[in-house]
Amino acid sequence: MNFWRDIKGTLQPFWITLGYLFKKPVTIQYPEEKRTPPPRYRARIVLTRNPDGSERCVACQLCSAACPVDCISMQAAEAEDGRRYAAWFRINFARCIFCGLCAEACPTMAIQTTPDYEICNRDVLKLVQEKEDLLIDGCGKDDEYNYYEHSGVGVANERGGNEDEYGPVDPKALLP
């Protein structure tokens, strides 16, 4: 019985291969031909901007904390209006595994993954990208969210000036 099974096992793969000779190939001739990945594809990481054009990143370090390969580093700083921002922001794409956890952790929608997967380079230093390389002129996947419009620290609006806030109280008032 084993004899017939072995004959079948030898011939069947040839038969299947023969069948594929007459089908349309699924491979494409990269890089002459390129395929468009889906919009939520996880490739090059970018830093997006608020709808008003200001930087979205508040350098909260959550992306670098979430990163399993420690490829994100940054330093936070304070602007004159009290805004927290990244003085520098570095992603080492030579180390990045494109897991997308940074984008998931980001509370301000600043760090986002894009479908641009063509990052390869022979010079490793070119894969170490700084803030100016990462920052794009756009909101990315969410064109409405502005973190400082929602957090009550008085940066985008006056103190107590957000939609869901009363103006500042007067603690010295004698009224009940």
Place this chain on the structure above:
Amino acid sequence: MPKLTIDNLEVTVPEGTNVLEAARELDIVIPHFCYHEALGAVGSCRLCAMMFVDGPVTGLQMACMVEAQDGMVVSSTDPDAIELREHVIEWAMTNHPHDCPVCDEGGECQLQEMTVAGGHGVRRYNGKKCTFTNQDLGPFVQQEMNRCITCYRCVRTYRDYCGGTDYGVFGSRNRIQYGRFQEGTLESPFSGNIIDACPTGVLTSKPFRFKTRLWDLQEAPSICPHCSLGCATIPGGRYREVQRVKAGINRETHGFFICDRGRFGYDHVNHQERPRQARVDGQPVAVAAALTAARERVAGMAREHGPNSIAFLGSSRASFEGSVLLRDWAAATGSQQLVYEAHQGRDHAARTLAARLGEHGRSLEDLRQSDLIVLFGADPLAEGPMLALAIRQAVRNGGKVIVIDPRPVELPCAASHLPLAMERLTDVLTALAQKDLHAFDNHEHAFLENLSEQFDSAQRPVLIGGADLLGGKGVDALCSTAAQLSSAECAVGVMTMLAGPNSYGGALLAGDGPDFDTILDAIQEGTIRALVCLESDPFREAMDPSRAQAALGHLELLVSFDATPGLAAQRADIFLPTRANAEMAGSYMNNEGRLQAFQAVIDPGLPISETGAGNHPPREFFQTTPGSAPEADWWLLAELLERDTTLAALRKTIEQSDECFVGLSAIDAESTGLRFSAQGSLPPAAEQDLLQTGVTDALKLLAITGPVGSHWLAHLSSPLAATQPKPYVVLHPEQAEKLGLSAGDRARLTTHFGHCHVVIRTDEKMVNGLILAPQLWDTALEGMVPGSMLDCQLEKEGKA
């Protein structure tokens, strides 16, 4: 001793313990915001609810407000208690600004933890949030009132524990605001503690603002290097710089809080001018080459001019292990010229204390329990602020404080003060010991009579002295007085403020060697030709810097080991960079002889903020870290002496060679430290008279330790720079009037250092006939080494 059952586990606790503390004994974590071991319970956060199932109290109660009683049966996992906690968290979050990404507390926020633990994930309240205006509270504390949950911890820390008066709570119902009545800098020298105390991000550190998240910080238990009290700290570093210091916990010494000098005085580690390169004759060399040069040149000098042509100067800043090795190097060379303090008065005081303290030694915890504290020539806020805080706790526990000092000593508590000239402090001590007060006139007699009576009724009295003003003779008198006043029922304690974190350790090792002034004379004469400085700067730290600078110019060889840009480091023929306290493991012996270990927080190297000039780190790669040459002082000396260079082996060797240090190798950085029974030797008897007699009718000026920021390491720390005052002198109002001066006037001060411009301050509490000038670095008052007496002239220049 009540015995109660919590979560089916039985526990017996001392009388007066609350249920929250009893649960902690069993390692049961009860969530809480407002309870703090040092501050006690007030029951304002409502989070520690537990179900009292059976016993004298039943029902849902706040665990921190119920005293543990016999027969109580308590459950922390009761569904009602859990539900209440969930609601409390939800209430606390109704007005929260939801700004965790930009809040510095993020990562170590108790509110964040409790919110997650309480399971509050979805906001049900749709109303508007209450908001507040922030105040600028000065250079140390950043306020963001919107995050407040009104737990009252900050006020209890600032006002009750630390004795500050300019911070409080205002308003009612949902308008509760914490802050000053008017915006301004917090006045208390312990203001930084409210940063640690705040369980959310209302009060955060301003110098540390937006620097680093907790999870990125490298932290390790350390000991504060700023004074001789040896408070436990937890420095945090990142990107090769120390970025903050948080209070550690040591119930025997400082407790839970630290002073602002310790908290914000970390920046000397990151100082831009810090020498990080070994040098021989001005040429940069590798550390190994510099060590070889030091070894060979010192040995060569010993061969040529005899071993006593080389002097070894240690320091109160160097680690205990490094200090031991310096002694070994001196012994190996054959030199007897070994001293651990360049300042003669401080050196004599430390050595006398190490020789005579014995059973009289008291810790800060003993001090907090004391009922009578008498300060002789000690100014705690200047010389070791945490001492002042311990004294305050003694007063809060019903103790009395008496100050006998020429200076107007400020304390964060009530104290009676007798202004007395510096040279009479010893007389008072002797008179008190002999109960013979006839040498004092009416007012002083009455004061001392009263003090003498209080001694008779006190149970746990402590005498506190200051090394700067008392010197060796004064400390000797202090110890003698304590011994004579002690009886079988009541032992009188002694504590003395010394110069630095390892003054006591250095004094133990110094033996009966010469003091630095004798060495200076020998250098001047040419009998001593070489000087080895271990983390000391005799050019600035000697009692008379101008004399020291003149004498030290005669040296043929100056070897310096240092971590700061001092003059000795700059002028050294052979320089070896050492690690700062936060960069190495080691130990210090504090002013009660308690040896405490510390660990390395970060490795040395040029901070990334410096190599990147504020921007991203340079886009180049090196095999080594720039600026990483510094090594621990004990490592360098062990290498030089060709010993085993691991700390464990070094401590073993010290234990084997000195029986009195047995236990050193078992010492743990997170323990309360170890007090050795080792006794030092008394210093050489000859002590210079503190008064430099010059022109007899000239005004007498006493150099004193300035307020926070006037110590060398503190001076190198930029966050403290904001607290440095403009040069000033303090006078008694009567004397000011005699000189035609009034408070706020500008005047010209002339000493043998030259002229300088100062602002006049007056204080009624000081002794009349003396001018007090604080040592302020980088100003004309830099040469005012505390404890030295100078002749001076003071002329009015105009109104401020």
